[in-house]
Amino acid sequence: MSPESYVILAAVLFTIGTVGVLVRRNAIVVFMSIELMLNAANLAFVAFARMQGNLEGQVIAFFVMVVAAAEVVVGLAIIVAIYRSRRSASIDEPNLLKY
């Protein structure tokens, strides 16, 4: 398979992630969709690194993994705190702030 196919796959995964964030209601699933978007970017970086013939893209992928892990820590902490006080992880239910 040529590297171009991986770039297209990355774009498809990114789109799936975006749609997931927009339509899903459960905060955990929304969060997983965001992780999917980050990993789609990683795949694109690695595929482009292959096409460009340098290592930068692969190195960047490692950095992104670390950042994504840090994001999981913060995100899950917030979601767990909300779940404990509301007994629900739906992102539609916290609706005290509006207009």
Add this chain to the structure above:
Amino acid sequence: MNPDVMVAPEIDYLALLPMIIVGVAAVLGVIVETFVGRGARRPVQLVLVFGSLAGAFAALVWQSSTRSLEVEGALAIDGPGILLMGLVLIVAFVGAMLMAERQLDPAGDSFAPRASALPGSVDERELTKRGYLQTEVWPLFLFAVVGMMLFITSTNLLVMFVALEVMSLPLYLLAGMARRRRLLSQEAALKYFILGAFSSAFFLFGAALVYGFSGSVEFSAIADALAAKPGETALIVIGLAMLVVGLLFKVGAVPFHQWVPDVYQGSPAPVTAFMAAAVKVAAFGAMLRLLYVAFGGLRWDWEPLLWVVAGLTMIVGSIVAIAQTDIKRMIAYSSIAQAGFILIGVSTATAEGLWASIFYLVAYSFTTLGIFAVISMVRDSGGEATRIEQWSGLGRTNPVIATCFAIFMLALAGIPLTSGFIAKFVVFEAALAVDAVALVIVGVIASVIAAFFYVRIIVVMFFRDPIEGAPRVAVPSGFTTLALSISVAVTVILGILPQPVLDLIERAGVFLR
């Protein structure tokens, strides 16, 4: 890159000293949390925070003649970078004073005694009764400041992405830690986090596309690749658009502004003050550098886009603010409108536009700090009294505080003799220099619309009788008093004598390429 020869990068630690000081202090803050007894933590943390911010500022002034690319070209310590870092440090210093305040709320400071305790639970009441104060906010705060300084100086999309996250992650947590109205605060944190992570994913994918085009994420290499391959622009234009979406989200520009009112309203007022002022400075600094240094060659593609976004941001922000009944929400929409005015400066793609944007950021950030200082002082039994009708008659019961707030309102409206007037003036001047007449007209119309709700607050404060159960203005300690005095002083002095600051900004020159 030859894998056989690994050369250690040369790093000029002196030029990076300001960032290193704040970063080390942040790490020390985490260690203090672990090893210092509960009673001594707060004083130790405060010494660390104020000491490191002051030390970093001193180091910045000492190194202020540096104009070089550092760490193999990953960071640019140049004129605008140093200026904006200095602004972030001052804003952080004043913001830290607001966060350190603990006389306004009878129970302690503005943060929950323990963020993990259930709101309203027995646990939490017990902790409050014992007078526990959260000190973990201080390392988080310092990490956010480091992220901002990196964000402003990064000349590399990878460093910029990491800095974006280092800046944002602590802020998501800080937004959810309010002592009062925790449910609102947690909701703000969730919304800020989900939408923030969503936008940074866009930023990252944009970076990947740009890398695919240019084979490097360094700004200079991107600019060279643009010059070398003028025809093939599909990949890079989409990449640029996604990068800009990520940054426009951070500054709260329409149509990426939905999180702003919720987060500003739900977060504790001191955090909102710091976030509203410093994040705007950092994100606009990064946006200016990205567009001017890396994508100067694509100017004809991004200028029209920014014109539309700037116009929409000013108009939508101003119109929706009119309908608000909560003062924090109104200020949030007004800050959206203000972002539109700064975007005018950004969209000019000239040195004058860069300087005008920086001046606007200086004026806006101090006004915002002052506004939230006042909001944190006007309280009723449930915490901050933020419904606008509760503010009726404040000018009669507390003329000093109401006058301060009126000055800030006039500054945001852009009335002469305040910093806001000069800021709008220089931005419009820069736009007229590149013949963006339509944008200036939209800006003036938006200012007129906006003046309505700013003046309405003044009318409510000075010409209405106080309502039943009106909020009282809590007597603050020296922290808030000093922060408020600095904000008022800067707002007025920049309005009367702006020239020294304008000269300073012009002397800083343009971004290093």
